[in-house]
Amino acid sequence: MPEYKVQFEVFEGPLDLLLYLIKKEEVDIYEVNLTKLATQFIEHVDLMRAFDLEVAGEFLVMASTLMFIKSRELLPVEQQVVVENEEDGEDPRWELIRQLVEYKKFKDAAAQLQTLEERQEHIFPRLPGKIEFVSEPVTPAKPEVGIFDLLNAVNAVLKRFQLKDAGTREIFEDKWTVSEKMEFVLTTISVQGGVKFSELFELAANRAEVVCTFLALLELIRLKQLACIQPEPFDEIIVSRAVPMAAVVEAPAENAEASQPSPATDETPATDDETPQS
């Protein structure tokens, strides 16, 4: 329908043109002089033709409707033709006004949609980067230590030797065996009751000894001789004797009085009403 393209640049249709004419008259739809409107409408259609714009069928239909209304107005009421389709003497003038009022409402609604459309172009949603909860330490205090916590810990110890070893790459005899170290660990713990993880490595001479001690530790854990506890995430791991089954009964009471270290929340959140208004 190539003919529409040209017209739509000017008016969206005959109703649009009518509304334009009414607006130009600065009168309300209900107050409009339809006879005058009909004349103006036809003038515009002629004008469009004069400008060589193709005029769509709808404009011609509307023109004839208006001509009909206009001609009726010119006759006394008793001589007016009764139109076949007119139910209960429906007035074609009213029919047109009704249509105009309805169209006007939707035209206004369309204008509002347009405003919303433009507005949306300026609104940007928050697109946060993905949160990641990959590393376990984020989870709050679960003091049981996993093998990787131990590995991390021993890694820290090993790093201390990295600088030491850097210069002197001697070949050490394997002076240490895992079995020996297992005995060492058990003895240390028996004497002290429990040791910090790092304390077990304090006397180690080089990386090999550290590794040996560590493997001993792993083996003892496997044999359920030792328990490793991390009181707080990232805290120093405490190595102690695993509780013999029989002993469990005696122990618990001691832990019952767990303190509630909830730090005083002195910076009480302000109510939201207090948020700065600018």
Add this chain to the structure above:
Amino acid sequence: MELKFILESLLFSAQKPMSVKELREVVFNAATAEDADEAAQPFKKTRDEDLTAALEELVREHETAARSYRLACVAGAWQFVTQPEFSPWLKTLVGVKTRPTRLSQAALETLAIIAYRQPVTRAEVEQVRGVNIDGTMQTILERGLVEQSGRAEVVGRPALYSTTPLFLEYFGLRGLEDLPAADELRRIPVEKPLAPITVDAGLATAPPDQLQLVEMPPAAIEEPPAPTVAETQE
């Protein structure tokens, strides 16, 4: 822990808008997970009404705070969005939005009629607009703003059209009830003035106040026209 802050933190971190249903599921799952956090457990039985109330409160709070962003509900899903006046900087930051070209006046009118009258046949839309709408219908169908939603039970069983969720998204509407002056436009049989329409402009019979109700000043477009809506909403 207040529910509203939980929802806020979720919407703050979510990669996409979240519906009430999705929010409920997260709250429920967090409460019932095997290793559920103690703080999360009490929210096991959170109902949709609680969620909606909390969300509405958040909207109010953020509106009051008047910062550079706000909480919005579009097509039934909630998200944080920036205020439009910051778009010069955000465009610089993220680049111009890849939004399709703006709709033509004709397309907007057709869309408005479908939006308020849905489901509606093509013929009904043409009757209101007084023009053939083949071209514009094709445009808005192609852009996914409307879709065929059934067939009318009349002779010829013509197709019925309705708007899509994308329509709501495109215009930033929460739902169809959010359409400006929705109540008025959905059902408007236009009231016939008592006296016949004037031939002569001087003989105007329709009372001016009635007229004012019908015509909507363009100025009222920015904000949903408060008085009109307020009167008809309840």
Add this chain to the structure above:
Amino acid sequence: MELKFILESLLFSAQKPMSVKELREVVFNAATAEDADEAAQPFKKTRDEDLTAALEELVREHETAARSYRLACVAGAWQFVTQPEFSPWLKTLVGVKTRPTRLSQAALETLAIIAYRQPVTRAEVEQVRGVNIDGTMQTILERGLVEQSGRAEVVGRPALYSTTPLFLEYFGLRGLEDLPAADELRRIPVEKPLAPITVDAGLATAPPDQLQLVEMPPAAIEEPPAPTVAETQE
């Protein structure tokens, strides 16, 4: 338009933390773009001090507002982050909920051996651990942490196992070379002790009072025992 709100809207919409330099560039570019918005132009000469001051003010304002998120500067880059107490819900949101319960000690040991010695046969792992690992192998295979990576060229051609990319992800490792003490542990064979040294639990020698302080019955593991925590916390 206040600078702080411009920065706020930028940080609010940015997908990643932004440095003062990056923020300055956006503000400058928005001001000097060919079609620069009138509102953006006055900020052409914004200095780093202005930016920093505005950011500091934002931090204070958001702190006062005490919502579920705050503005934070990490390693010189600014970003909005949620408060830590909402992590139970955020974890559920991002699907950590689907992350199954923690691995058992047995599974971790098996995993560690495979990680350091891969590719490795089941028999080799069993030799190191000294127990049958059918159960734990099944668990870690099902969870996708290890996979069959081939067959050993020995009698019976037993399956070889290796860790998967998911394994790295699960432990937050960049690569296998990131495994702690990788070099040493790969080389040193675990010597099995000739005899279990103290299998008998009854041989505990530590005095009872000491035991109570240090030893923790399994039940106490969930909550850190108060005295120990207090001593070691700082």
